[in-house]
Amino acid sequence: MIFALIAACATAAVLAVVLSPLLTEARPARIRARSDLAIYRGRLAEIERDAARGLVAPGDASAAQLEIERHILASGFAGDAPTPSPPRRRLAALLALGVAAGAFGLYFQSGLPGLPEQPFAGRIPEAAQHESAQSTIDGLAARLQANPEDADGWVMLGRAYAAMGDDGKAADAYEHARNLRPGDESIALAEAEALLSGRLPDETLSDRVLALLKSIQLADPDQPLALWYLGYDAAQHGRFDEARQDWNHLLREMPEDAPERKTVEDALATIAGKR
DSSP: OHHHHHHHHHHHHHHHHHHHHHHSOOOOHHHHHHHHHHHHHHHHHHHHHHHHTTSSOHHHHHHHHHHHHHHHHHHTTTOOOOOOOOOOHHHHHHHHHHHHHHHHHHHHHHTOTTSOOOOGGGSOOHHHHHHHHHHHHHHHHHHHHHSTTOHHHHHHHHHHHHHTTOHHHHHHHHHHHHHHSTTOHHHHHHHHHHHHTTOOTTOOOOHHHHHHHHHHHHHOTTOHHHHHHHHHHHHHTTOHHHHHHHHHHHHHHSOTTOTTHHHHHHHHHHTTTOO
């Protein structure tokens, strides 16, 4: 019974964190972006410490650093962001019911109040938990098939797929949302991030992501993620003047104390003197 009370409190706490963006307006974009930057830079520092101690292979450390720097670029260095969507209380209620029912369904299946705890081997395996999460995502996808004009629903589905590591489906879900709300830069950025996630450092950018980045830059010429990757594509194809233009523009947008400046400066040094 004590575990039931703990489970109830834990479920309520998780729901409060997950559903708060749906029930209320988002925090000011600048505050949120600064918080994200602090987290990303903390991760970068942690990777550097682990690499220095030999706990992470140099290649793995570089790949992880590039991935985190991609997120930092997408955050726009604590700049302004598009106006958030209005609260989605009905969708929040449906999710709350689903999460609560799933949590307590698992508890009464594997916890059984009043009975001794099962051995570890008898508890719900990780695969079953993954299957439960996938079932919830499938349910959201099915609801969107019945109501395909729900842009916020497609954004939520994209985030869910991204959390599960399915970046291809995440990008497709964001594309649905972007087509419904073409002026929302945050959706276009989320789609671009999904398309860029997991790519190798020297991998050529696809036509799809290039078109998306160009549309982002057209709407916001100072957007860091677009400046970095469009410069990267230009350098990769021998358009070095164009690459220098994009990366120097990016440096002008960066705070003077931003650790990410070194990555951009190193890239500029690599193409120095090339025509």
